[in-house]
Amino acid sequence: MTDTHSGGCQCGAVRYRITGLLGHSGLCHCRMCQKAGGNFGMVLLTTPRKQFEWTRGKPSEFASTPVTVRGFCDRCGTPLYMHETGDENYEITLGSLDSPDIAPPVDEVGIESKRIWFDTITTLPGHSTTDDRAPEDLARLVNLQHPDHDTDG
Ligand SMILES: [Zn+2]
Ligand SMILES: [Zn+2]
Helix, strand or coil: CCCEEEEECCCCCCEEEEECCCCCEEEECCHHHHHHHCCCCEEEEEEEHHHEEEEECCCEEEEEECCEEEEECCCCCCEEEEEECCCCEEEEEHHHECCHHHCCCCEEECHHHCCCCHHHHHHCCCCCHHHHCCHHHHHHCCCCCCCCCCCCC
16 A cells, blocks of 8 residues: 655645655754744655655745755745755655644754744643634634645646
8 A cells, every 4th residue: 555645835726745655754943944934943854756746736946055945835935845956855844744743753953043932832821713713703714725635626
């Protein structure tokens, strides 16, 4: 049996499929991953190029170093991958997978750039969306995001 995993951007213009065993999943704290993700860093899933295919659309790329490109959807801006020249792997953004829980990160890299508040974020008080939003608020928040599965057209 062959495992397949799908993913894509928020608007659905770009979709991909990973076939076979999943690679290493790690959290990168480097400043470039912070900027590229607009966040504290990125969880990236190492995926051999031969196990990876675009199934809808194509991403745009930004060269963040002379040998590194960052792929993203040019319609909605979702970060999708990092790739270094000569590397046989893509580094796929874990959150762009339809099932991000399938590959929990196993280590952290770039820790010299870790935000000083990162280690405490899991101890912050938590609220669910329904705790913070009134029912009429929630009714307006219609989900326009592409669903977490492949679709026709
Ligand atoms: Zn998109
Ligand atoms: Zn990084």
